[in-house]
Amino acid sequence: MNVLITGAAGGLGRAFAAECGRRGYSLFLTDINREGLLCLQRGLERQFNITVTTKACDLTNAESVNDMLELIDRHSIRFDMLLNIAGLDFEGSFMGREREKIIEIVTLNNAATLRITHAVIQRRRKGRCFTVVFVSSLASMFPMPLKATYAASKRFLLDFATSLRQELKEQNVNVLALCPGGMVTTRESMEGIAAQGFWGEVTTNPLETVARKTLDRALDGKGLYVPGSLNRTLSFLGKLIPRSIVAAVVYWRWNRAQNRWLNPAKE
C-alpha cells in the first residue's frame, strides 16, 4: 500500500504516519517543515523498517507542488491512498487578525487541498482501490464565531468530500471526511485545550485512536467519521438546534476560553 500524507510532520500527521508504519505501508511524506520531515522519516524507518520517502513542499505554491509531482513521476511512484492532513488555523476574531493570515487559512485548507487531491488521484495505482481522507473538523458542524474562517473552511471540506465520494464511487475510489474535536497535536493545543476547561477536554480525541479508526473506516468504505460518542451527540444536536442559537452559544464559550488563554494574568 503506497500512501501519500500531507502535513506529515505535524502532530496528527505523525500519528497517521506511525499508524501506517505499524501496518507496514510504504509512505511518501510531505510537509512545509523539511527538518521535521527528516526527523519523522528517521523515526519511522527505525521503528517499523518501512520505505519512507519525503519531499518538503509548500502546497499553497503551484510551482512547489509541480516540483514534487515531477519527482513522483520521475520515479513512477503511484498511490493507493491520500491522507490530506495539512491544514492550519490562527486564533482570534475575524477583524482581529491580519488580512493575509485569514487568506492563508482558506488557501491551504481548501485551495491547496484540492490541488494535491486532483494531482494524486490522477496518480493512483491502476486496477486497485483508492482511498482519500479529508480532515474536516467537529467545527464544520456548527457556525463558529471567533473561528469563523477555519470552521467555514472545514465545512467546505466536509461538503466537498461528500460530493466527491459520489462522483468517484464507480471508479473504485472511497472518500472519507474525518471530523475530530480538539486533538493534542502541538504544545499550543495542549494549552488551548486546558484553557477551554471541561468541554475542551471531553471533546478532545486521542490522536492514536483517531488515526487507527480513521484508516479502518476509510478502508471499509465509510464516508464520514466523527470520533467520540459525545462529539457525535454534539454534531447531531448541531443539526437540530437553529444555527443562530448555536452561533450565540459558541461565541459565548469561545470568547471566554480565548480570553482565559490569551490573557491568563487577568484570572
Added chain:
Amino acid sequence: MKTAVITGATSGIGFETASLLARKGFRVLGIGHSEENCLKAQERILSENPDAKIAYFWGDLMQQREVLCLSRDVAAYLSENCDGELNVLINNAGCVRSWYATTDEGYEQQFALNHLAGFYLTHGLLPFLKKTKGRIIITGSKSHKGIKVRWGDVMLSRGYNPLIAYKQSKLCNVLFAKGINDRYAAEGVRAYVVDPGLVNTDIGNKKTGTLVKLIWALRKLQGVPPTVPAKTYAFLCEQEKAPEGLCYYLCRETTYSKQVTSENASRLFALSERLCGICYGREAAV
C-alpha cells in the same frame, strides 16, 4: 574538582540536587528546557552560594537532534574546562502526559524523554565518564513495579494509558541502569536508579489535563520537599567506593521489579540503540 551533569536542573528534584552538589564543591553543568528557566536557576544558585561553579545548557531533550547538540556542547565544555573528565551524569529530566503525544521522530513523549533522552545523552558522554570511572544516576520511581515492557508496542499506540506509559518509562530506567552495569561495571562505570519517593514538585502540572492536575495537586501535598531525594543523589556521588546496589531510596538500597533481568536489559539496549541510531561500544573518542 569533580564535575556533575544534571538534566532537568531548573526545578524540582534536579534543581535541588544541582544546588546541593554545588554546595558540596562539585562543578555542576545543568541542562534545562528554556534559556529563561536556566538563567533563573543559575541566578538562584549563585545568590545562595556565590562560589558555586555552575553553568547551564538549554534544549528540548525530547527531540533527538537537540539531545545530540546538547551532548556535543557539554562534551566541548568538558574537554575545555574539565580535562575531558566527567564524574557524574544524572539523567533526571522527565515528564508526565495526559494524552498520547509524539516527538518530531514520532516517538511517544514520555518514553522519549524519560528513557530515550537519557540513553542517548549517556552514549555521548560515556567516554568522559570512563576516564573517571564515573557514575550514572537516573531518576526512577517505585511505580516501575508491577508491569512489563510492552515489547511489541513500546510507544503504546494501542490502548494508550498515560499512567502505564509513565510506569513503563520508569521500568526502562531501571533496565537501562542494569544494562550499563552489565556492560561497563568492569571498566568502573556504574549506573544507579534513585527512587525519589513522593515529592512535592510540579511534574504533574506541566502540560497535563485537569484530571491529572487535580490528582497531582492533592497527591503532591503529601510529598516531601525535593531537598530530601537530593540527599540520595549526593550520597551516591560522594561515596568513595562505588556502591554495589542498583536502586536507592533515602540513601539506602531498595528493591526493584523482577522484570529487571539482564535479558530484558539487553533487549531494551538493542531497541533503544535502533531508535536512537547509535551503538554503545562505538562512542566517539575523547
